[in-house]
Amino acid sequence: xxxxxxxxxxxxxxxxxxxxxxxxxxxxxxxxxxxxxxxxxxxxxxxxxxxxxxxxxxxxxxxxxxxxxxxxxxxxxxxxxxxxxxxxxxxxxxxxxxxxxxxxxxxxxxxxxxxxxxxxxxxxxxxxxxxxxxxxxxxxxxxxxxxxxxxxxxxxxxxxxxxxxxxxxxxxxxxxxxxxxxxxxxxxxxxxxxxxxxxxxxxxxxxxxxxxxxxxxxxxxxxxxxxxxxxxxxxxxxxxxxxxxxxxxxxxxxxxxxxxxxxxxxxxxxxxxxxxxxxxxxxxxxxxxxxxxxxxxxxxxxxxxxxxxxxxxxxxx
Ligand code: ZN
Numbered sequence: 001x002x003x004x005x006x007x008x009x010x011x012x013x014x015x016x017x018x019x020x021x022x023x024x025x026x027x028x029x030x031x032x033x034x035x036x037x038x039x040x041x042x043x044x045x046x047x048x049x050x051x052x053x054x055x056x057x058x059x060x061x062x063x064x065x066x067x068x069x070x071x072x073x074x075x076x077x078x079x080x081x082x083x084x085x086x087x088x089x090x091x092x093x094x095x096x097x098x099x100x101x102x103x104x105x106x107x108x109x110x111x112x113x114x115x116x117x118x119x120x121x122x123x124x125x126x127x128x129x130x131x132x133x134x135x136x137x138x139x140x141x142x143x144x145x146x147x148x149x150x151x152x153x154x155x156x157x158x159x160x161x162x163x164x165x166x167x168x169x170x171x172x173x174x175x176x177x178x179x180x181x182x183x184x185x186x187x188x189x190x191x192x193x194x195x196x197x198x199x200x201x202x203x204x205x206x207x208x209x210x211x212x213x214x215x216x217x218x219x220x221x222x223x224x225x226x227x228x229x230x231x232x233x234x235x236x237x238x239x240x241x242x243x244x245x246x247x248x249x250x251x252x253x254x255x256x257x258x259x260x261x262x263x264x265x266x267x268x269x270x271x272x273x274x275x276x277x278x279x280x281x282x283x284x285x286x287x288x289x290x291x292x293x294x295x296x297x298x299x300x301x302x303x304x305x306x307x308x309x310x311x312x313x314x315x316x317x
Contacts, residue, residue: 005178005193006224008200010271011061019066021123031147034287056277059199060155076212078265080219082160086133091151124217158201166206168263223269253293
């Protein structure tokens with residue numbers, strides 16, 4: 001795919017246990033907006049919760065499948081082991097204090113790959129990094145009462161893939177997906193998508209011996225942005241012609257998607273920017289009520305009855 005790289009990260013999807021704890025953590029402690037409350041289209045007895053900025057812009061989105069009784073997963077090779085969001089550099093101290101005061105499991109800030117990083121764990125033990133990125137001019141979500149807009153989380157910054165070996169994964173990122181190798185620091189190698197300024201980095205941590213196990217508190221897949229269906233279809237053909245097994249185009253209601261695995265085992269998705277999250281509810285009401293795609297709407301009553309109750313009352317500024 002020696003054409004153009006994806007236009008950044010589109011979203012990251014992970015597995016959680018208790019949906020209420022997940023909503024409370026991401027909307028209150030971290031201050032993301034719940035932008036969609038729907039179900040897993042492939043398993044509609046499970047919620048699919050989407051968080052992001054005010055309108056759920058691509059590159060701002062983190063989503064979860066909460067399975068209340070899911071066992072805890074294990075980080076390891078072939079997995080996305082950290083998801084990083086950007087915050088202003090001057091906000092790092094503020095975030096450290098806030099997270100400690102909310103009894104979040106957070107480390108002291110460290111410098112890594114030339115960036116200041118605050119590493120924390122969500123209620124399921126999933127690793128979230130807050131990275132100081134002053135060049136990030138995105139505004140984030142300013143709808144949380146006790147998070148001043150100046151400190152708000154801006155959007156996705158990078159993902160870290162843990163791998164046994166660098167080379168096979170690096171080849172796919174550069175040769176097939178058109179990313180540039182932009183830095184190396186010990187076992188960590190950084191790849192960037194073209195000249196997209198923000199939310200467009202993939203870090204590979206190589207030399208990880210043990211394979212991980214995907215369950216609660218681990219990332220399920222990472223999605224990259226395609227500007228439109230035509231570009232995505234072209235990438236799909238290119239992947240197929242290089243012998244990569246890739247799915248047909250799936251309708252995810254808010255975007256269209258294809259899925260494939262990179263050589264180390266991490267599940268990748270390419271997702272279109274449109275139509276976006278206001279296709280089935282007004283921007284002001286995003287995330288307040290259960291939305292279903294047209295093909296599941298006839299089963300709404302059964303689906304809703306099987307889901308655990310969820311309090312999504314926004315903590316409005
Ligand atoms: Zn996805």
